[in-house]
Amino acid sequence: MKYSSQAVAKPYFIFALVLLAGEILFGLLMSIQYVYGDFLFPLIPFNVLRMVHTNLLIVLILFGFMGATYYLIPEEAERELWSPKLAIITFWVFVVAGVATILGYLFVPYATLTEITFNELLPTMGREFLEQPLPTKVGIVLVVVSYIVNVSMTVLKGRRTVITTVLITGLLGLAVFFLFAFYVPDNLIMDKFFWWFTVHLWVEATWELIMGAILAFVLIKVTGVDREHIDKWLYLIIAMTMVSGILGTGHHFFYMGAPEYWLWIGSISSAVEPLPFFLMILFAFTMSRDRKIKHDNEIALTWAKGTAVMAFIGAGVWGFFHTLAPVNMYTHGTQLTAAHGHLSFYGAYIMIIFTVISYAMPILRGRPHGNSKKAQNVELTSFWMMNIGMMGLTLALSAAGLVQIFDSRVGTELIGFMESAESISSIFMIRAGFGLLVFIGLLTYFYSFFVKEEA
Amino acid sequence: MSKSIALKEPHPPGDFAIWVIIYVEFITFALLFLGYAFSRRLDVELFNASQLAVNQTSGFINTFILITSSYFVVKAVQSIRNMTQESQKESNIQASKWLLLAILCGIAFLGIKITEFSHIFGMGIHLSTNKYFMFYIMLTVFHFLHVLLGSGILFIIYKKTKIYGYLPNDSKGIETGASYWHMVDLLWIVLFPLVYIIR
Numbered sequence: 001m002k003y004s005s006q007a008v009a010k011p012y013f014i015f016a017l018v019l020l021a022g023e024i025l026f027g028l029l030m031s032i033q034y035v036y037g038d039f040l041f042p043l044i045p046f047n048v049l050r051m052v053h054t055n056l057l058i059v060l061i062l063f064g065f066m067g068a069t070y071y072l073i074p075e076e077a078e079r080e081l082w083s084p085k086l087a088i089i090t091f092w093v094f095v096v097a098g099v100a101t102i103l104g105y106l107f108v109p110y111a112t113l114t115e116i117t118f119n120e121l122l123p124t125m126g127r128e129f130l131e132q133p134l135p136t137k138v139g140i141v142l143v144v145v146s147y148i149v150n151v152s153m154t155v156l157k158g159r160r161t162v163i164t165t166v167l168i169t170g171l172l173g174l175a176v177f178f179l180f181a182f183y184v185p186d187n188l189i190m191d192k193f194f195w196w197f198t199v200h201l202w203v204e205a206t207w208e209l210i211m212g213a214i215l216a217f218v219l220i221k222v223t224g225v226d227r228e229h230i231d232k233w234l235y236l237i238i239a240m241t242m243v244s245g246i247l248g249t250g251h252h253f254f255y256m257g258a259p260e261y262w263l264w265i266g267s268i269s270s271a272v273e274p275l276p277f278f279l280m281i282l283f284a285f286t287m288s289r290d291r292k293i294k295h296d297n298e299i300a301l302t303w304a305k306g307t308a309v310m311a312f313i314g315a316g317v318w319g320f321f322h323t324l325a326p327v328n329m330y331t332h333g334t335q336l337t338a339a340h341g342h343l344s345f346y347g348a349y350i351m352i353i354f355t356v357i358s359y360a361m362p363i364l365r366g367r368p369h370g371n372s373k374k375a376q377n378v379e380l381t382s383f384w385m386m387n388i389g390m391m392g393l394t395l396a397l398s399a400a401g402l403v404q405i406f407d408s409r410v411g412t413e414l415i416g417f418m419e420s421a422e423s424i425s426s427i428f429m430i431r432a433g434f435g436l437l438v439f440i441g442l443l444t445y446f447y448s449f450f451v452k453e454e455a
Numbered sequence: 456m457s458k459s460i461a462l463k464e465p466h467p468p469g470d471f472a473i474w475v476i477i478y479v480e481f482i483t484f485a486l487l488f489l490g491y492a493f494s495r496r497l498d499v500e501l502f503n504a505s506q507l508a509v510n511q512t513s514g515f516i517n518t519f520i521l522i523t524s525s526y527f528v529v530k531a532v533q534s535i536r537n538m539t540q541e542s543q544k545e546s547n548i549q550a551s552k553w554l555l556l557a558i559l560c561g562i563a564f565l566g567i568k569i570t571e572f573s574h575i576f577g578m579g580i581h582l583s584t585n586k587y588f589m590f591y592i593m594l595t596v597f598h599f600l601h602v603l604l605g606s607g608i609l610f611i612i613y614k615k616t617k618i619y620g621y622l623p624n625d626s627k628g629i630e631t632g633a634s635y636w637h638m639v640d641l642l643w644i645v646l647f648p649l650v651y652i653i654r
Contacts, residue, residue, distance in 0.1 A: 236472045240479060261582045261589045268486045275479055 012067030077158030173206030274316030297370025314343030336401030385441030
């Protein structure tokens, strides 16, 4: 570790991983509810589990991004973090707010939660992914603002690189687009527009900048390739991401009451969206091929390459399957959407967090050359378990989606939702199995931290 | 022998990255062109009737302007490519003059386009008026933004020539910008007959 303030990243990484375990656990519980509808009834209903599952995902990614940023910014800016103390304070504020919110979801009925958290002052609750009570939303803003100030001050006083510029642009976008979460128009169609301005412009525009910056940083470190070379790739990828991603918001406006031209704008621009992800694969593998050093932490490079591949498959390929308006007319809101959602979040955002943790955590723990060979082998096993698990889960969900489409949407002899759900229950069993594999993979990953160092 | 080496040009000219962008642009516009063509076939009469509202003359003038600007850009690239150790200053000055002409063409294109848009939008036409105008607006506005960006790129190169920033055997930067400009030009050459002329 070159700068002592990089150490603030450690609690962020650890907590992100803890939240990930929680997220997968709640996902598993839901996958059981899909098969046995009355599982956990009336203790935790499906909608609450789902809310906890998705909110944990968002919060864990934010923790991961923050940890990654606090780790890489001092090295990029070539100076200590502006205020390590502030980073630690915001960590605890965010932990307390996050835990309190999740406990609120689990133990307080949502309607009561809206009442006791002043939702009537400024109604913002009840929207998918943005269910957080008002105080939590305000808390998120405060934490994110202090985080951006901390990072920006560090960069302004230190060296500016392409990576820091891209990263800060992404962070500013993250903060700005979250503000739409505070605006809930009465008109349902307008409401959907503004909701997507947060959700889509996070995951398919600004977060991709953050992901690209983190990936570039790790690749520079583990391959030793010239910065200029990496910068050019990064520029190319983010330029394409931004153009296709911003216009690609249009693919959410299909058939929701928005004008017809969105069918064209959405379809065409999002047909291009997989290309920057494909470039990311070329980027990671070219850098790996042209590497100048052989870093002892081989597993970090494996994660980096894995991120590029899985992000392309999950976001690019699975997104493309149902992004064209004529196809989306049949696939909208089926399990195919869930398949895409799972693999893209995992491939792009969870894996980039694994990548940076696998690179940075050994250094933070006083092992500049990475973990021991044995620990890396354990980690590699977990890499394959989680990837195979996620891929299997995605294929199962896709199969379920296809059955749903042909059961209730294509042709004339259609069957109802419940009947269709019955016909896919065996597929959901398989999905739960692969979900379990992912969870065991994560536990194996955790175990790799505790493998004894070889003498 | 040495002559054949000297004649061998690196392909493609400019930075490889610009070619990735150019191909992605081509794919995007190709999808829009195909969308236009298929939609037109479903309702030829509507497309023919709506087409009467757009000004072919200003479209033609703009085509002429863009092709001319591409010629100027070619001359600018040639000036930089033919540069010798002795002629560094003169070559940069020469290139800057050609580039200035090309940028002026770009600005003229944008100006004419703005007049055309204000006429069309003044008639109360918008994206939802009908399929023809949806494509007309999407294609021409999207292309307009490319001309704007292209002019900006040419301007950055122009500024570099003003400080004699290009050295002998260093034409990659200007070739990169020129490749983008030619793409903008080429897209218009397809767009103009497709949307303005073909009936």
